[in-house]
Amino acid sequence: MKRVRDIERCCFTAGAVLSIASAVVIFCFPSQITGLFLQNADSGVVELAVPALKLFSFAYLIRWFSFATQSYMSAVEKPVPAMMLSVGIAIVFPLAVIILLWPLGLTGLWLNVPGASLLAAVLAFVVLRRFNRSQPE
Numbered sequence: 001m002k003r004v005r006d007i008e009r010c011c012f013t014a015g016a017v018l019s020i021a022s023a024v025v026i027f028c029f030p031s032q033i034t035g036l037f038l039q040n041a042d043s044g045v046v047e048l049a050v051p052a053l054k055l056f057s058f059a060y061l062i063r064w065f066s067f068a069t070q071s072y073m074s075a076v077e078k079p080v081p082a083m084m085l086s087v088g089i090a091i092v093f094p095l096a097v098i099i100l101l102w103p104l105g106l107t108g109l110w111l112n113v114p115g116a117s118l119l120a121a122v123l124a125f126v127v128l129r130r131f132n133r134s135q136p137e
Helices: 002-028 030-037 043-075 079-104 106-110 112-134
Strands: none
Touching (some): 002 030, 043 106
C-alpha cells in the first residue's frame, strides 16, 4: 500500500503542476490561443472567445483533482467511488451548475465547467479523505 500511496502522491503532484501551468497559459494568452483556431474570424467572435477562455482557465486549477482521484479509486479497486465521481463529473454537476447559472446567460455557460469542476473537486476530496481514513497506516 505504501508504493500505491507513493505513486498516488507523484500523480497528484504532476497533475497539479501541469494543470496550474495550463491555467496560467490559457489565462495569459487567450488571444493567441483563439487565433490558433479562428484564423479568419471576425472581431465579434474573438471578443466572445477571449473572456470565455479566461473564465474557462479557472477549471484547470481544480479539474485535475477529481480526475486523479477517480483514476486512483479505480486503481485501488474501489469502483463505487470511482463511478460516483465519473457520473458527477459527466452528468450531475454540469447539469446542476447550468441550471443554477442560467440567469447569467452566456457568462453562466462559460462558468459551467469551472463550477462543475469545483463541485467534483469537493466530492473527490470527500471520497479521498474517507478512503484514506479507512486504510491502515
